[in-house]
Amino acid sequence: MSLSALVIGFGSIGRRHAEIMNAMDEIAHLSVLSSQSGLPYDTLSSFEENPRLNPDYVVVASPTDQHDPQ
Numbered sequence: 001m002s003l004s005a006l007v008i009g010f011g012s013i014g015r016r017h018a019e020i021m022n023a024m025d026e027i028a029h030l031s032v033l034s035s036q037s038g039l040p041y042d043t044l045s046s047f048e049e050n051p052r053l054n055p056d057y058v059v060v061a062s063p064t065d066q067h068d069p070q
Contacts, residue, residue, distance in 0.1 A: 002028040006055040007041075009062030010034035017059045031055065 005027050007018045014032070018041055021027045031042045031053065044050055 001026060003056040004029040004031070004054075005057040005059070006031045006033060006053065007059045007061055008033045009060070009066075010036050010039060011061065014059070014061030017061055021057070021059075027057075 003026050005021045007014050007021065007030070010018065010032050014034070018030060018032055022030050022041070029042070031044055031050075032039055033044045033047070035045060037043070044053070047053075
C-alpha cells in the first residue's frame with residue numbers, strides 16, 4: 001500500500017519525524033510544511049501551495065501556539 005505523509009514544522013522534532021517516516025517502506029510520498037528552504041523533502045511553504053494534498057498521515061510538529069490555526 002502506498003501512503004503519503006505530511007510533517008508540519010521542521011524543527012528538531014519535525015526533522016526527526018520526517019527522517020523516521022522517510023525510512024518507512026509504506027510511506028511513498030513525504031511532504032514537509034516549513035518556511036525553511038533547501039530541505040531534502042518535498043517542501044510546502046503554505047497549505048494553499050498544494051490544495052489537493054491529502055496525506056494519509058499528518059504530524060503536527062510546529063510550535064504549540066500554531067497548532068490551532070494550522
